[in-house]
Amino acid sequence: MNQPLIEFKDAAKQFGRQRVLDGVNLSIYSGEITTIIGKSGVGKSVLLKHMIGLMEPDKGQVLFNGQPLNGLKTIERKAVMRKFSYMFQEAALFDFLTVYENVALPLQERTALNEDEIRQRVKGKLKQLDLQEIDAKYPSQISGGMKKRVALARALVTAPEVILFDEPTTGLDPIRKNAVHSMIADYQKRYGFTAVIVSHEIPDVFFISQRVAMIEGGRILFEGTPRDIQRVANPAVKEFIQGLESPHDDLTGIASQAMGRRRLRQEMNRLQRREIPFSIVLLSVENMEDLDRIAGHMASQTMFKTFANVVEQNIYMTDTCFRYDMNKIMVVLPDTDANQARMFCQKLSRNLELDALLEESDSAQGVCFLINAGVSQAHKDSRLEQLLDEVESRQNFFYECKLQALAAEHPYADK
Amino acid sequence: MDLLVTLKNPLVTLGNxxxxVIAELGRVTVFFFKGLALIFVVPFQVSKIMQQIYFIGLKSLFVICLTAAFTGMVLGIQGYHTLVKYGSTGALGSAVALSLVREMGPVMTAIMIVARAGSxxxxxxxxxxxxxxIDALQTMDxxxxxxxxxxxLAAAFVSFPLLTALFDVVGIFGGYLTGSVLLGINPGLYFSRVETSVGMADVTGGFVKSIVFAVVVATICCYQGYYTHTREEFGAKGVSLSTTSAVVLSCVLILIADYVMTSFLL
Incomplete structure (x- = not known):
């Protein structure tokens, strides 16, 4: 792999008698979203503060692009720090400045832009985050969710190379939480910055992360992809992940990814022991990014939630549907072969109440809601991961339902 | 445990x-000089300084005028009743003006600003x-x-001498109110005594004091707030302790500095 953008080498930090970091080795790669998980008080925020230079390790090093941060001259260090933005857990908005002034401050203090350019940039960012109507309000006059969004706007406005998010969704309701996650993923894709997120939102945050690191006892216990962490054998990691996973997905109310995987394993067992076939259908909203841009992140999350509920209403008691990924729902159909699964998709496309998906948001008028359905039948000799790869890559692409929502003459999709 | 150590070895405790205290004094001094030097770094923060002058200076006007009037009035009454024993009530103007310009003006102004703006x-x-x-500011470089x-700091340098001057003038009129209007001293005599007794050295001395008090008050109050997180108490409790220490320390240091400067100026 390439050289890491940020690297911890045996970093140790002690506060009084409490050893918070005890030989941390961690790599953050450029252009990726890395999530740091761990119990409360294990030093996740301390890790972030080391990255941006708010704290220095007592022992060991923190490297940026291969150069140790504490070995840099003040000017070089400042130049590195200017590449960072930090979104604080409690937003840390300046309470004596308005929302507009808060977002404009880093531009006024750090750049040579004139007032007009600053106004243009700030207004643009506030509009993107749906905050333009509260720009004259003070932080004490707005809600917690809005504060988080203002903090996100402030972190994004300088177009930084690295953004550190310290629990960006704590205390938000499920729709806002998912909206913030999708915003981070969306902007990361658009602007290509490197993101480091400290979060407890498992498994939601895994949907948007390329890498996950778990810290425990001052050391990194696990470092790898979100998929790897689900399969890791280390009991401490397993216990932590399972402890945070709820049986239901927060946003949609359908089964969570963990529950869905358990059901898949059960079906696999039934197939291998008693040769009872089953199929899976992966329904992916293909144009979520467009929906985010046109209707806003909140509206698109609401639409996804409604879509999940519609899917749930259209399955039998014995079937299961669960949230598989950020914009994906998987349906497990026991005693069903691929043909029957395709028929299920056709039935679903007919029953989809499209207006219901869109009535939540006026701004979504005229937007297409594109859903792809990948169908895969499990075989006795196939492995679960293989089956999931197949349905995800759509190698065996059987059916595609493209739903042109709100196009009255096409209330449902055809094959 | 701490008590045991103190009892066992009082010298060690005293030394520590x-x-x-010396280390803290050093930190406060470095803090002040950093703050002072950064006033002159371009671009100058004119609008922020004006905002602070408005907050420390303009918003304190009423309180300063009120306290100055009553301080002058009390000086007038007390001075009259003391001087009348010696038959020299004519010197009331000198007594009120000199007390105000040299001592009461700078000290009372500083203490009132501590109470209103310093806290x-x-x-x-x-x-x-x-x-x-503050961490957010640092992350934004x-x-x-x-x-x-x-x-x-800059606003304190501007506001303290101006408010002191105002305090002096209002105080002198307060003395006139009790001395002349209530107790019947000739107003012409009162004001001529004020004019003849107050020299430029008294006014300059008063201003020097007010500048020193500005340094003390702004530095101590900002320092206490800035290092709130290093206290043993956290959160709101920490802030309340910082505010209390800022007020108490500023007032004590104003009086100590006043004594030291008076010894040198006289």
């Missing part, structure tokens, strides 16, 4: 405390510290001392 400086900066706003402390 003294070293602690809020400490609390405001303290809250910014505990709510990570904005020097928090330049952003928060320098404008307050």
């Amino acid at each position: 405390r003294t070293l602690g 809020s400086m400490a609390a405001e900066i303290g809250i910014m510290r505990i709510s990570e706003q 904005i020097n928090p001392i330049r952003f928060l402390v320098s404008p307050r």
Whole structure:
């Protein structure tokens, strides 16, 4: 792999008698979203503060692009720090400045832009985050969710190379939480910055992360992809992940990814022991990014939630549907072969109440809601991961339902 | 445990405390000089300094006028009743004016500003510290001392002498109210005594004092707020302790500095 953008080498930090970091080795790669998980008080925020230079390790090093941060001259260090933005857990908005002034401050203090350019940039960012109507309000006059969004706007406005998010969704309701996650993923894709997120939102945050690191006892216990962490054998990691996973997905109310995987394993067992076939259908909203841009992140999350509920209403008691990924729902159909699964998709496309998906948001008028359905039948000799790869890559692409929502003459999709 | 150590070895405790105080003094001094130097870093923070002058100076006008009037009136009554024993009530103008210009003006003004603006400086900066706003400034590569402390220091340098001058004038009129209007001293005599007795050296001395008090008050109050997080108490308790220490320490240091300067000036 390439050289890491940020690297911890045996970093140790002690506060009084409490050893918070005890030989941390961690790599953050450029252009990726890395999530740091761990119990409360294990030093996740301390890790972030080391990255941006708010704290220095007592022992060991923190490297940026291969150069140790504490070995840099003040000017070089400042130049590195200017590449960072930090979104604080409690937003840390300046309470004596308005929302507009808060977002404009880093531009006024750090750049040579004139007032007009600053106004243009700030207004643009506030509009993107749906905050333009509260720009004259003070932080004490707005809600917690809005504060988080203002903090996100402030972190994004300088177009930084690295953004550190310290629990960006704590205390938000499920729709806002998912909206913030999708915003981070969306902007990361658009602007290509490197993101480091400290979060407890498992498994939601895994949907948007390329890498996950778990810290425990001052050391990194696990470092790898979100998929790897689900399969890791280390009991401490397993216990932590399972402890945070709820049986239901927060946003949609359908089964969570963990529950869905358990059901898949059960079906696999039934197939291998008693040769009872089953199929899976992966329904992916293909144009979520467009929906985010046109209707806003909140509206698109609401639409996804409604879509999940519609899917749930259209399955039998014995079937299961669960949230598989950020914009994906998987349906497990026991005693069903691929043909029957395709028929299920056709039935679903007919029953989809499209207006219901869109009535939540006026701004979504005229937007297409594109859903792809990948169908895969499990075989006795196939492995679960293989089956999931197949349905995800759509190698065996059987059916595609493209739903042109709100196009009255096409209330449902055809094959 | 601490008590046991203190009892067992009082000299060690005394030594440690003294070293602690000296180290703290050093930190406060460095803090002040950083704040002072950063006032002159371009671009000048004119609008922030004006805002602080408005907050420390203009918003204190009423309180300063009120206290100045009553201080002058009390000096008038007390002075009259003392001087009448010696048959020299005509010297009331001198007594009131000199007490005000040399001592009462700078000291009372400084103490009133501590009560009104100093406490809020400490609390405001303290809250910014505990709510990570100061860390946020650092992550944006904005020097928090330049952003928060320098404008307050600059504003204190402007506001303290001006408010002291106002205090002196209003106080002299307060003395006139009780001395002349209530107790019947000739107004012409009162004001001519004021004019003849107050020399330029008295006025300059008063201003020097007010500048020193500005340094003491702005530095102590900002410092206490800025380092709220280093206290043993956290959160709101920490901020309240910082504010209390800022007020108490500022007032004590104003009186000590006043004594030291008076010894040198006279």
